[in-house]
Amino acid sequence: MKKITSSHNPMHIVTTEPVISAQNLNHYFGEGTLRKQALFDINLDIYSGDIIIMTGPSGSGKTTLLTLMGGLRSAQEGSLKILGQEMCSASKKQLRDVRRQIGYIFQAHNLMTFLTAKENVRMSLELHDEFLNQDMDAKAISMLESVGLGNRADYYPDSLSGGQKQRVAIARALISQPKIVLADEPTAALDKKSGRDVVELMQKLAKEQGCTILLVTHDNRILDIADRIIYMEDGHLISDGVDAAAKVG
Ligand code: ADP
Ligand code: MG
Numbered sequence: 001m002k003k004i005t006s007s008h009n010p011m012h013i014v015t016t017e018p019v020i021s022a023q024n025l026n027h028y029f030g031e032g033t034l035r036k037q038a039l040f041d042i043n044l045d046i047y048s049g050d051i052i053i054m055t056g057p058s059g060s061g062k063t064t065l066l067t068l069m070g071g072l073r074s075a076q077e078g079s080l081k082i083l084g085q086e087m088c089s090a091s092k093k094q095l096r097d098v099r100r101q102i103g104y105i106f107q108a109h110n111l112m113t114f115l116t117a118k119e120n121v122r123m124s125l126e127l128h129d130e131f132l133n134q135d136m137d138a139k140a141i142s143m144l145e146s147v148g149l150g151n152r153a154d155y156y157p158d159s160l161s162g163g164q165k166q167r168v169a170i171a172r173a174l175i176s177q178p179k180i181v182l183a184d185e186p187t188a189a190l191d192k193k194s195g196r197d198v199v200e201l202m203q204k205l206a207k208e209q210g211c212t213i214l215l216v217t218h219d220n221r222i223l224d225i226a227d228r229i230i231y232m233e234d235g236h237l238i239s240d241g242v243d244a245a246a247k248v249g
């Protein structure tokens with residue numbers, strides 16, 4: 001437990017657990033003589049509602065850390081708590097329960113090409129029992145409207161632009177109101193303007209829903225949307241906050 005001042009509302013003192021907490025976290029790939037350490041002694045606490053940008057050179061361990069946090073890869077050594085659940089030695093069911101509360105946005109949008117925009121967004125609701133008796137089509141359309149694609153609901157991904165596809169991916173990630181959104185280089189395949197639009201949209205929706213965003217990027221044009229910037233190098237988290245901004249800036 002820690003007393004913190006919310007970055008959005010400095011007058012509002014809240015006492016809260018971090019939504020993500022890593023302590024002495026290590027990670028290794030390969031076995032025997034091929035075993036290679038990818039993460040070294042990561043210590044990091046992230047609090048509710050913040051937008052964190054993670055940056056650093058290619059190969060520095062950003063994706064590895066993000067996939068561990070998302071329960072998409074098993075945590076091996078140290079401690080990693082996500083929404084209060086310890087991920088090291090968690091059962092399959094515990095991992096699944098955590099994953100349900102997380103929205104994912106990847107560099108490539110990963111939309112199903114044989115489903116329309118609406119069906120792609122709706123699919124994410126179908127994974128949650130609590131939405132099954134609601135009008136999921138209406139919810140999916142309204143979510144597409146909030147990313148500016150109300151008139152594209154019945155389009156297939158192949159007939160949408162890169163930026164539009166990524167906006168569908170955002171709608172899909174946020175429709176179930178996840179507590180955490182993990183985004184791995186979501187603007188990498190987009191031009192400057194679409195990239196900016198996409199992150200501003202993520203920022204707006206996340207602030208409305210009070211969700212925490214952890215976004216990996218090389219794109220220093222979007223750093224200003226962050227409440228906090230962290231910098232990785234060679235598997236180490238080497239700076240946090242103002243120093244990190246200076247490193248990329
Ligand atoms: P980043 O996302 O910062 O570019 P990654 O987390 O993808 O970095 O990679 C960190 C290190 O771990 C790199 O040296 C990479 O080669 C290695 N690595 C990543 N994924 C695997 C894997 N599945 N098997 C073996 N090594 C991996
Ligand atoms: Mg990566």
